Amino acid sequence: MRTPRRPGTALRHLRPHTAPTASRLSPLFGEAERDLVTVRDLLRFAVSRFREAGLVFGHGTSNAYDEAAYLILHALHLPLDTLEPFLDARLTATEREAVLELLKRRVRERRPAAYLTREAWLGDFRFYVDERVIVPRSFIAELLREQLAPWVADPGAVRAALDLCTGSGCLAILLAHAFPEAQVDAADLSDDALEVASRNVSDYGLADRVRLVRSDLFEALGESRYDVIVSNPPYVAQASMEALPPEYLHEPQQALAGGPDGLQFVRRILAQARRHLNPGGLLVVEIGHNREALEEAFPNLPFVWPETSAGDRHVFLLHYEDLSAG
Structure with missing residues (x-):
């Protein structure tokens, strides 16, 4: 995993961007959630949903994978630079709910991850x-x-x-x-x-x-x-x-x-x-x-x-x- 503890990219010249409509958001989360058992399952699911929703990055991470990994590890109170040992760990129902709630907010609110977690990293500084x-x-x-x-x-x-x-x-x-x-x-x-x-x-x-x-x-x-x-x-x-x-x-x-x-x-x-x-x-x-x-x-x-x-x-x-x- 590429650690999210690094300066984000500088704001680039951006083309006009249209946020997904409510109807487009509705199928992004649903019955499939009950099949998400491990961290690996949630990571794959989050990357797919982020890409499907057309999220824009640049506030500490530069792509859907790094951002999904960061939000999952944060929600589970795990070290942000250590993903591999936990990929196949099974989540409790409470843990899965906490992760999914954070992922849903990122998609539905289009709010930078740092505002959802109330933290940002520059190198090792939080x-x-x-x-x-x-x-x-x-x-x-x-x-x-x-x-x-x-x-x-x-x-x-x-x-x-x-x-x-x-x-x-x-x-x-x-x-x-x-x-x-x-x-x-x-x-x-x-x-x-x-x-x-x-x-x-x-x-x-x-x-x-x-x-x-x-x-x-x-x-x-x-x-x-x-x-x-x-x-x-x-x-x-x-x-x-x-x-x-x-x-x-x-x-x-x-x-x-x-x-x-x-x-x-x-x-x-x-x-x-x-x-x-x-x-x-x-x-x-x-x-x-x-x-x-x-x-x-x-x-x-x-x-x-x-x-x-x-x-x-x-x-x-x-x-x-x-x-x-x-």
Whole structure:
């Protein structure tokens, strides 16, 4: 099994999608449920139903198999990275009912799995999530596992870090783990998002190192300067917003919408970041599928595009000294 404990895919440019009608949903579950005896039975059944219903993935898993496996293991309170030993285990009636209820909700509500289970994973890090925040799925998390090497030469020298548009607080928490000497600011304009972030910061015991700030990007941060700034801002272009599948409509739209070309917030970040970076400091921003538009808009900036699991087009890096060219 491919473990679901990994960053989900970045939101792609999506074609218009029509949700299944009630009549189409009705035959997806029925009398055949009584013949589902083992985990293997439920897994096969779930993959078939998910594909039949035309579900869209991208909130932690990228396909019907991984999502079905995750939901089944979660409902049965089994380790999320261990499927094989349990495939032929027979379920009790209560266990089967719990699994089927979760699978039915995924199909009928078209709600991302993370909102059904109230959890999302970035690598080995688990975060509480609900509909007040988008489901964590940033490629920046992959770079933080390596402490932003080689662009940060000495992780111990990072004393101040900032996560702009923090949402659930996931990247701020990863910053605190990647740079143990750093005090971290986590900024977001949404009070709802900051409430979720507060819960996650508390769960990780980081209240003394992660400060939550209500701010429209840099506006409430005063003269603060940082050694590292990361941001996964809203970057979905208007055309893509109008074509979102039902799963994405459950997320707060203000956390997705990036204006006509997806660069509305990125432009503001680039205009202000140098004033909030220390000399030698690093800016890391995720921009989805907007690389060409960004490079056309800022031809004088020497963007660096690190390799992630999705290629080298989704996250850019700039140092303090680079931003003077803008």
